[in-house]
Amino acid sequence: MKNNLSERDKKYIWHPLTQHQTAAPPLGIVKAAGAQFWDEQGNSYIDGIASWYTAMYGHCNNYITAAVTAQMQRLDFIMFSGFTHEPAVKLSEKLMAILPQNQAKVFFNDNGSTAVEAGIKMALQFYHNNGEKRDTLIAFEDGFHGDTFGAMSASGLSSYNGPFEDFLLKVERIPAPQEDTIDDVTAQLKQILQNNACAAFIFEPLAQGAAGMKFHSSKGLDALIKKCQEAGVLCIADEIMTGFGKTGKNFASDYLEQKSDIICLSKALTAGMFPLSITSCSQEVYDAFLSDEVHKGFFHAHTFSAHPLGCAAALAGIDLLSSNEIIERRNYIEKAHQDFVLEVIEHSKVKTARSLGVILAIDLNMETDRYGKLRDQLYKFFMERGVNLRPLGNTVYVLPPYVITNAQLEKIYDSIRELLEKFQPENL
Numbered sequence: 491m492k493n494n495l496s497e498r499d500k501k502y503i504w505h506p507l508t509q510h511q512t513a514a515p516p517l518g519i520v521k522a523a524g525a526q527f528w529d530e531q532g533n534s535y536i537d538g539i540a541s542w543y544t545a546m547y548g549h550c551n552n553y554i555t556a557a558v559t560a561q562m563q564r565l566d567f568i569m570f571s572g573f574t575h576e577p578a579v580k581l582s583e584k585l586m587a588i589l590p591q592n593q594a595k596v597f598f599n600d601n602g603s604t605a606v607e608a609g610i611k612m613a614l615q616f617y618h619n620n621g622e623k624r625d626t627l628i629a630f631e632d633g634f635h636g637d638t639f640g641a642m643s644a645s646g647l648s649s650y651n652g653p654f655e656d657f658l659l660k661v662e663r664i665p666a667p668q669e670d671t672i673d674d675v676t677a678q679l680k681q682i683l684q685n686n687a688c689a690a691f692i693f694e695p696l697a698q699g700a701a702g703m704k705f706h707s708s709k710g711l712d713a714l715i716k717k718c719q720e721a722g723v724l725c726i727a728d729e730i731m732t733g734f735g736k737t738g739k740n741f742a743s744d745y746l747e748q749k750s751d752i753i754c755l756s757k758a759l760t761a762g763m764f765p766l767s768i769t770s771c772s773q774e775v776y777d778a779f780l781s782d783e784v785h786k787g788f789f790h791a792h793t794f795s796a797h798p799l800g801c802a803a804a805l806a807g808i809d810l811l812s813s814n815e816i817i818e819r820r821n822y823i824e825k826a827h828q829d830f831v832l833e834v835i836e837h838s839k840v841k842t843a844r845s846l847g848v849i850l851a852i853d854l855n856m857e858t859d860r861y862g863k864l865r866d867q868l869y870k871f872f873m874e875r876g877v878n879l880r881p882l883g884n885t886v887y888v889l890p891p892y893v894i895t896n897a898q899l900e901k902i903y904d905s906i907r908e909l910l911e912k913f914q915p916e917n918l
Contacts (some may be wrong), residue, residue, distance in 0.1 A: 522549035525894040538879045540891045544762030554806040560563040561802035564835035570795040577801030592749040594773040596797035602730040602756035603636025605767035609752045610640040613690035613724045616778045626690035627661045634700035667710025683721045691718040692726040695742035699731035702885035703851035707747045715748035724751040734758040738847035766800030819892045821849045850888040877905045
């Protein structure tokens with residue numbers, strides 16, 4: 491088909507995370523609903539990762555689309571400098587009702603990277619406004635926080651950062667703490683705090699997404715946050731992947747006793763319906779920007795901040811998050827994942843398996859680069875069976891929409907079972 495989407499696409503479009511010299515053409519998608527989407531040939535696929543953890547209430551959810559449609563007929567867009575509107579105010583109120591209690595203000599951005607960028611700038615300027623120069627961030631090894639320069643600086647994956655390493659902010663890295671490494675990691679953190687002018691500790695709480703859904707200890711993370719805050723270092727929780735129910739609680743931070751000073755939200759915030767993000771902060775952080783000196787304000791802006799349509803989608807999503815139907819589905823998926831881990835964890839082709847909330851991750855006993863040939867073969871294997879999973883190197887993970895049916899979830903598990911029994915790498 492010469493005029494299909496794939497053919498037309500390659501004439502002008504540059505895709506993310508793609509080496510166009512070697513990559514297969516992108517698949518043209520024409521429709522999505524619930525936990526499925528369809529290509530131009532009418533083939534259907536189960537969205538086993540909710541399209542990068544965004545469409546958690548299902549694609550084209552009627553409740554969310556109705557809210558966005560109604561909003562666009564009242565107020566499509568108004569700049570957010572000098573103006574406000576009902577969807578933004580109402581969203582701030584609803585978020586404050588479910589965020590950790592120390593959060594007091596919300597700053598609007600337009601995607602996950604910019605939410606992190608704003609958080610890092612808030613932390614650096616917090617000290618600048620208070621007459622201190624602090625130039626160092628603390629972050630976990632193998633973390634991922636986005637692709638803008640501040641967010642990229644905090645990230646620890648060379649596959650994304652390689653060409654830009656010489657241009658990044660100063661970052662000191664520590665391992666994510668496991669139950670048996672808490673003391674060692676805390677000691678490393680203590681040395682970093684003593685030897686550097688640290689502004690912020692940024693982390694993905696409990697689960698490092700792009701690293702391969704690596705989990706770490708809530709007790710250990712609590713210890714690190716406490717140590718940082720005792721040293722006057724701000725803590726930034728990047729909840730862009732983990733937020734809105736994926737870990738079993740509304741936010742991964744809800745597992746922690748220590749509360750972060752700044753929290754970054756995006757992805758499931760608007761259920762994938764609209765690009766929008768939030769950087770929330772404590773009253774103490776906000777107050778550091780109040781001054782008769784204009785330049786001490788937070789002069790950071792996005793044209794589409796607090797877009798009314800995105801706010802409408804987010805409001806509808808929060809309604810669904812707390813609904814009995816969604817809570818029941820989250821609980822079902824969590825239990826199904828736990829059972830599946832027990833089923834496969836002893837398999838000879840499985841190095842380890844784990845789950846947290848609706849996140850399931852299986853590390854295979856085979857080595858591959860993040861975007862190597864083997865990873866591409868794994869991706870193709872699942873797509874040929876009508877299942878959209880995007881392995882991270884040798885880690886196969888499942889993070890499905892909450893509305894996925896029991897049969898659809900079982901089909902995902904069946905595809906993994908078949909992979910373990912039948913898959914043979916080709917021409918590596």
